[in-house]
Amino acid sequence: MLSTMAKVRILRQMDLFAEVAAEExxxxxxxxxxxxFAPGTRFIALGDPGDAVYIIVDGAVEIVVxxxxxxxxxxxxxxxxxxxxxxxxxxxxDCIAATPLTVLRISQEDFRTLxxxxxxxxYGIIRVLAARLDERNTAAPPTSVPAPTARRESAxx
Amino acid sequence: MTLLATERLEIHTLGGxxxxxxxxxxxxxxxxxxxxxxxxxxCGRGPQARAALxxxxxxxxxxxxxxxxxxxxxxxxxLEPYLQITPGALALDPAAPVRVDxxxxxxxxxxxxxxxRRDAAATSDEVAALERAAALYGGPFLGGFTLADAPGFxxxxxxxxxxxxxxxxxxxxRLVAHSLTGSDPFVGIRYARQLLDRDPLDEALHxxxxxxxxxxxxxxxxxxxxxxxxxxxxxxxxxxxxAGADLVAWVRAGYAEQGARYLVTSALPSFAEVPTAVExxxxxxxxxxxxxxxxxxxxxxxxxxxxxxLGEIRAAYTAVVVYADLLPDGxxxxxxxxLDRQWQxxxxxxxxxxxxxxxxxxxxxxxxxxxxTEEATLLPAGSAQFxxxxxxxxxxxxxxxxxxARLLRPLVAAPAADLVALAATRxxxxxxxxxxxxxxxxxxxxxxxRACALFRIGELHLVELRDLVxxxxxxxxxxxxxxAQHTYQALADAPGEAT
Numbered sequence: 001m002l003s004t005m006a007k008v009r010i011l012r013q014m015d016l017f018a019e020v021a022a023e024e025x026x027x028x029x030x031x032x033x034x035x036x037f038a039p040g041t042r043f044i045a046l047g048d049p050g051d052a053v054y055i056i057v058d059g060a061v062e063i064v065v066x067x068x069x070x071x072x073x074x075x076x077x078x079x080x081x082x083x084x085x086x087x088x089x090x091x092x093x094d095c096i097a098a099t100p101l102t103v104l105r106i107s108q109e110d111f112r113t114l115x116x117x118x119x120x121x122x123y124g125i126i127r128v129l130a131a132r133l134d135e136r137n138t139a140a141p142p143t144s145v146p147a148p149t150a151r152r153e154s155a156x157x
Numbered sequence: 158m159t160l161l162a163t164e165r166l167e168i169h170t171l172g173g174x175x176x177x178x179x180x181x182x183x184x185x186x187x188x189x190x191x192x193x194x195x196x197x198x199x200c201g202r203g204p205q206a207r208a209a210l211x212x213x214x215x216x217x218x219x220x221x222x223x224x225x226x227x228x229x230x231x232x233x234x235x236l237e238p239y240l241q242i243t244p245g246a247l248a249l250d251p252a253a254p255v256r257v258d259x260x261x262x263x264x265x266x267x268x269x270x271x272x273x274r275r276d277a278a279a280t281s282d283e284v285a286a287l288e289r290a291a292a293l294y295g296g297p298f299l300g301g302f303t304l305a306d307a308p309g310f311x312x313x314x315x316x317x318x319x320x321x322x323x324x325x326x327x328x329x330x331r332l333v334a335h336s337l338t339g340s341d342p343f344v345g346i347r348y349a350r351q352l353l354d355r356d357p358l359d360e361a362l363h364x365x366x367x368x369x370x371x372x373x374x375x376x377x378x379x380x381x382x383x384x385x386x387x388x389x390x391x392x393x394x395x396x397x398x399x400a401g402a403d404l405v406a407w408v409r410a411g412y413a414e415q416g417a418r419y420l421v422t423s424a425l426p427s428f429a430e431v432p433t434a435v436e437x438x439x440x441x442x443x444x445x446x447x448x449x450x451x452x453x454x455x456x457x458x459x460x461x462x463x464x465x466x467l468g469e470i471r472a473a474y475t476a477v478v479v480y481a482d483l484l485p486d487g488x489x490x491x492x493x494x495x496l497d498r499q500w501q502x503x504x505x506x507x508x509x510x511x512x513x514x515x516x517x518x519x520x521x522x523x524x525x526x527x528x529x530t531e532e533a534t535l536l537p538a539g540s541a542q543f544x545x546x547x548x549x550x551x552x553x554x555x556x557x558x559x560x561x562a563r564l565l566r567p568l569v570a571a572p573a574a575d576l577v578a579l580a581a582t583r584x585x586x587x588x589x590x591x592x593x594x595x596x597x598x599x600x601x602x603x604x605x606x607r608a609c610a611l612f613r614i615g616e617l618h619l620v621e622l623r624d625l626v627x628x629x630x631x632x633x634x635x636x637x638x639x640x641a642q643h644t645y646q647a648l649a650d651a652p653g654e655a656t
Contacts, residue, residue: 001202004639004640005609006643022491022495029271030267037204038203041248117280
């Protein structure tokens with residue numbers, strides 16, 4: 001069974017919590033429940049409500065879309081369904097334990113309660129999400145308007 | 158018997174074992190060992206090996222495995238809709254609708270702990286989580302349920318009983334403490350009575366109940382309770398703490414609030430700690446005073462403030478020494494981050510003091526780490542300008558105060574090792590082995606730093622610090638206690654170490 005400090009160490013590795021002080025993460029660790037699944041266990045099903053996030057601590061998971069087969073494989077340390085903490089959208093695929101699997105499960109309800117009570121936690125996560133948005137905006141493709149020289153050349157062709 | 162797997166199974170374990178589906182009692186005819194098996198697997202955190210389950214239910218029985226097979230065959234109709242049964246293990250089917258009261262209780266307690274604030278009274282969210290947990294606890298885990306000839310299961314049952322009972326007691330104490338600081342004494346009265354039912358000789362709780370009754374306008378009940386308390390203690394050959402008599406005297410006189418000072422609320426454990434509030438308050442008073450003086454345009458004698466600044470800089474350099482000292486063990490990110498935070502807080506205080514002493518200047522320039530800078534070096538940058546370069550940060554100091562400049566000048570251009578040596582000579586901080594340094598941190602006032610250090614001790618298997626870790630098992634802070642428990646077990650499990 002993982003201690004709270006061990007859970008903090010794991011949470012610290014996740015990008016979502018990169019800007020949150022480790023001491024604030026102890027609060028998240030208290031509501032991060034350790035679970036274990038045998039190989040072959042489907043612990044997330046397509047269409048299920050996205051009511052929790054799972055952090056893979058040990059083992060690997062196959063992401064399976066019924067009809068399409070395995071579309072991805074994820075191994076520790078990684079986070080599954082982090083946007084479920086904010087959107088609650090239905091699951092888009094099955095998640096099946098490919099090996100003996102240990103995860104930390106954080107429910108959306110608990111996480112929202114913490115965000116309300118712990119502004120430091122909320123601020124740290126907002127900074128990460130803002131940075132991702134900034135990266136996405138910075139990497140946007142250039143405008144499609146051609147340079148003036150190119151327009152004159154094509155007009156004369 | 159075929160069951161409808163879609164119907165939710167409700168397992169009630171607190172105050173006795175009761176199984177139900179959709180509110181209707183269920184499981185009649187199910188063998189007791191099968192019920193025990195179901196509870197154990199559902200309450201577990203993952204698949205349970207068949208061999209372990211067999212040993213749990215039939216100790217020292219050479220044919221335990223065969224008995225388990227027979228039990229599973231007999232109870233298959235009950236178990237199959239809710240458990241995944243394979244040749245090697247049993248596990249709760251994640252898709253099966255099962256609700257267990259103890260899981261919900263653990264969840265509420267964990268949420269309350271997560272919401273607890275170290276330096277303040279309980280918030281309404283925390284109180285709500287604690288009250289739900291208290292309401293869920295209907296009695297001891299599997300109270301009254303016994304399984305003959307299964308010492309393994311009985312031992313697990315007793316461990317869980319102790320764990321849950323202890324957690325609920327802590328929650329009730331937190332609720333009483335909250336009630337004492339809040340406006341609703343009636344809630345606290347109920348929980349204080351529950352606690353006293355468990356421990357009728359806890360004098361601090363008796364005093365808390367007396368004060369709550371008085372605040373609720375039940376003065377006669379408060380005084381009657383005191384009489385009962387005195388009789389109870391006398392039956393045990395004890396005389397009450399004088400604080401109790403003092404409190405009652407105030408209550409009798411009609412001034413219950415004056416009696417509150419005799420409550421000794423620190424006797425009630427809580428999730429919150431107050432390691433830094435006093436320090437922050439002292440800083441706040443100093444800074445507030447300086448601001449008022451400056452706003453009033455009164456001359457400020459900087460000599461004593463210079464001494465204060467010298468103390469801050471000494472603390473900062475000590476932190477540098479500690480930090481640099483621990484860098485060989487800098488592989489631990491939690492320790493590094495915690496020490497960085499403390500270093501930043503120290504520098505912030507220095508910056509604030511300098512700003513108050515020399516208004517209009519910007520003496521501190523904290524920048525991000527400089528790549529390739531691995532050592533802490535103090536460099537001159539003018540007659541009274543200094544720059545501290547370190548692998549994790551760099552700081553430019555502009556200190557026109559000559560006496561502070563005199564302090565720093567001997568450290569000019571010193572490489573890290575010499576800086577540490579100079580600081581050791583000047584401030585008496587000596588380099589010591591890693592274990593001794595971690596032992597220091599494990600005794601720090603800051604509970605978070607203590608927990609980080611204890612965690613690292615466990616990771617490094619520093620068995621020579623086992624006695625120190627044992628002492629932390631009784632710490633006031635819950636996180637320190639829990640980390641100490643895990644570390645103590647890790648040290649006991651270390652290769653070559655006897656328990």
